[in-house]
Amino acid sequence: xxxxxxxxxxxxxxxxxxxxxxxxxxxxxxxxxxxxxxxxxxxxxxxxxxxxxxxxxxxxxxxxxxxxxxxxxxxxxxxxxxxxxxxxxxxxxxxxxxxxxxxxxx
Numbered sequence: 001x002x003x004x005x006x007x008x009x010x011x012x013x014x015x016x017x018x019x020x021x022x023x024x025x026x027x028x029x030x031x032x033x034x035x036x037x038x039x040x041x042x043x044x045x046x047x048x049x050x051x052x053x054x055x056x057x058x059x060x061x062x063x064x065x066x067x068x069x070x071x072x073x074x075x076x077x078x079x080x081x082x083x084x085x086x087x088x089x090x091x092x093x094x095x096x097x098x099x100x101x102x103x104x105x106x
Contacts, residue, residue, distance in 0.1 A: 018060055018064070020048060020050045021060075021098075023044065023048060024041060024044055024045075024050075024098065025064075027040070027044055038099065038102065041098055041099075045095075051094070052093075052094055052098075053093060053094065053095065054093075054094045055091040055092065055094070056091065056092060056097060057089050057091050058072045058073060058076075058090050061092065065101075076092075080100070082097065082099075
């Protein structure tokens with residue numbers, strides 16, 4: 001019984017994390033380029049009570065980037081990607097992922 005409750009909480013946590021990514025994406029897309037996006041990201045994390053040190057996996061990254069999971073697995077092989085490929089399943093810190101993602105926005 002405890003395992004089911006724990007898994008439900010975990011799913012809710014992942015759903016909340018994906019919701020937080022969407023909040024940040026919308027806010028950053030609507031912001032002028034004059035504002036330092038890293039400062040804005042920190043401000044949004046603070047205001048929305050987001051845990052920046054939570055880990056996200058391949059599935060969440062694939063959903064966020066609109067890629068398939070095989071392509072995301074290849075991201076973990078890149079030197080510039082902040083993923084932890086020594087863990088199973090592969091994971092990346094939420095804040096590190098956001099910084100990596102923001103550095104590559106046009």
